Every structure is written in structure tokens, then in C-alpha cells.
Amino acid sequence: MKKTLALVAIVAAMNSYAQGTWAPYASVEENIHIGDVRPSYNYANLSTPAGNAGMRMGAFYTHNSQLSAEITLGVVGVGTPGTFSNTIIPVEAVGHYNLLDGMDVKIPSKFNLDLGVGSGLAESSNGNFGFSEHLVLGASMELPGLVPFGTVIMGTRYTAFIDDYIDGTVVSGSSNDGVLRFYTAVRLDGESKKTKQALADAAALAAKVGASLEKSEAEKATVEKELKAAKATHAREKAALMDELEALKAAPVEEEAPSEEPTMEAKGYYVIIGSFPSQEGAERFISELGSELGVSYVKDLNTYRVVYSMHENLAEARTALEAAKAVVETAWIAVY
Known part of the structure; x- marks a missing residue:
């Protein structure tokens, strides 16, 4: 024993x-x-x-x-x-x-x-x-x-x-x-x-859901990036349409009937890179850019526009517009 x-x-x-x-x-x-x-x-x-x-x-x-x-x-x-x-x-x-x-x-x-x-x-x-x-x-x-x-x-x-x-x-x-x-x-x-098997299955399901969530977040980020790019493209297209509209407004009107009065001509083309409700805001914007730019007051709209450059014909204005878009992507052409 x-x-x-x-x-x-x-x-x-x-x-x-x-x-x-x-x-x-x-x-x-x-x-x-x-x-x-x-x-x-x-x-x-x-x-x-x-x-x-x-x-x-x-x-x-x-x-x-x-x-x-x-x-x-x-x-x-x-x-x-x-x-x-x-x-x-x-x-x-x-x-x-x-x-x-x-x-x-x-x-x-x-x-x-x-x-x-x-x-x-x-x-x-x-x-x-x-x-x-x-x-x-x-x-x-x-x-x-x-x-x-x-x-x-x-x-x-x-x-x-x-x-x-x-x-x-x-x-x-x-x-x-x-x-x-x-x-x-x-x-x-x-x-x-x-x-134990149920717990293992639950852990596997949690891992699967986590992976699916990460994938959804990645897809969401991709969609947001595409949406942002689409908004930027839309802004550029909008600016181009505004240019076309201003150009149409500036085009001289030709009449078939003879007239003793001369054809109306546009005063000029301004390349605009910003619009502000006050002159102080426009001047502050110019100081931030560090450039010598002008400010034009539009009475009908009660707004102050920052003028990048002034031109006598539309072709020169279009050339300057490309340079202005390097500063502000939404720059446009206005007629005065």
C-alpha cells in the first residue's frame, strides 16, 4: 500500500x-x-x-x-x-x-x-x-x-x-x-x-465583418475622391461656360439694314480671379497672393472683383486666362 x-x-x-x-x-x-x-x-x-x-x-x-x-x-x-x-x-x-x-x-x-x-x-x-x-x-x-x-x-x-x-x-x-x-x-x-466551435465561428465571422468594413471604408474613400475630382471638373466646365457666355455678350451685333450709327464695341475683357462683397476682402485676397492686382467694383451686383489682367480683345484674354487659372482654378473672363 x-x-x-x-x-x-x-x-x-x-x-x-x-x-x-x-x-x-x-x-x-x-x-x-x-x-x-x-x-x-x-x-x-x-x-x-x-x-x-x-x-x-x-x-x-x-x-x-x-x-x-x-x-x-x-x-x-x-x-x-x-x-x-x-x-x-x-x-x-x-x-x-x-x-x-x-x-x-x-x-x-x-x-x-x-x-x-x-x-x-x-x-x-x-x-x-x-x-x-x-x-x-x-x-x-x-x-x-x-x-x-x-x-x-x-x-x-x-x-x-x-x-x-x-x-x-x-x-x-x-x-x-x-x-x-x-x-x-x-x-x-x-x-x-x-x-468552442461556436466561439471559433463567431471569431471568424467578426474577422470577416472587419475585413468587409475595411473594404467598405476603402471604397468610400475612393468614391469621395472621385466625387471631389468630379466637382473640380464641374467647376472648370462652369468657368469655361461663363467664358463662352461673356464672349457671346461681347460679340458685336450686325444688322442687315444699313445704319448710320457705328457698331457697338466691347469696352474690354477682364480676367477675374475673385469676387468679394467688400473692398477690404478683395484687398486682403490680393495681399495674400502678394501680387499687384486691381479691384473693380460692379455696381449692379454690388461686388468687388479682383482683376488679374485687362485686354482689348478676347484672344488675349483667353491666353491670360490660362495663366490666371494657375493662381485660382475658377478664374473667368468678364466684359466691361
């Missing part, structure tokens, strides 16, 4: 310094004893399954996808109705080695070879109680997704005791007793795999 407890303590200490996870663990089992007394297979008699049932509780440690272990305390019954009945209180430490590690297998997610040791408090043939150490060999498989709160584990194990009194009979020269068990267990993994 001391050796078993020492081994359990060593395993627990090693796991405390390792990187892994712990989870609650519980199992139920049905046993078939192998010893000096023949077991009963008459399961129609409920005394047989009831007398050979057991349960265990403990902790399950997962080191990585290949190695894991469990430590349990249980109450196990073995017996043959009408012959003997015994109750064992075993403590076990069992390690698992996954044979499917690295394989893309969904169910079972793991197929383990099990090896462990333990000690059980059992009644001896003379009515006394004592601890009997034992070795555990077996195999198990993990079935995820069957329950929402954990992982179902099913398997079989053979327990080889170092004593011969487990079945209530000691026969000199016979082999020691053993128990073959078939069990089903549940490991409470905490957060279910469906929940």
Missing part, C-alpha cells in the same frame, strides 16, 4: 509541474472475477449484475494529444450469487497512451492503451480487511460529442491482484485473483466542443 501511495504521489507531483489540464472524471463498471470461484453469467438474475457493479470518481489529467492519466477512488463489487460477495474500495493511478495520435480520425478521437497500479481495501477469507495491491492493463477509446458537457470514454481493463483472497477462497498453489471489468466513463471537459 505504501508503494502504491508513493507512486501516486510521484505522478501527482510530476503532473503539477507539467503543462496540461485537469478535469473531473466518473465511471460505472461491470466486473467478472477470475479466481478460484467460478463467476456467474446468469445476468437474468439481477443479483449477478448488481453484485458485480461498481463506480469510481476522480480526476483526469491530459498532458497532450498522446499522453494522459487518471487518479480514481471507487467502490467495486465482485461475487457469485449464493457463493461469495466482496466489496473492494480501490485507489488507482492509470496512464494512457493514444495510438491514434497524429491521425485524422474524428470518432473515436483517441484509442488508448492503459497501464496502471492501485491498491484496494478488501475483506480476506478470515473476515479481516486488508489492502491488496494490483496491476491494471487495458484499452479504452474516447468518444467526443455524445454528451454536451464532456467526453464519453468506454473501455475494458484487467486487474491482477497480488493476493488470492479476493474471491473469499485461498487455494494453495493456485494463481492470484483477477477482475475483468467493462466500464463507461464521462470526463467533464468544461466548455463543450460545440461551444
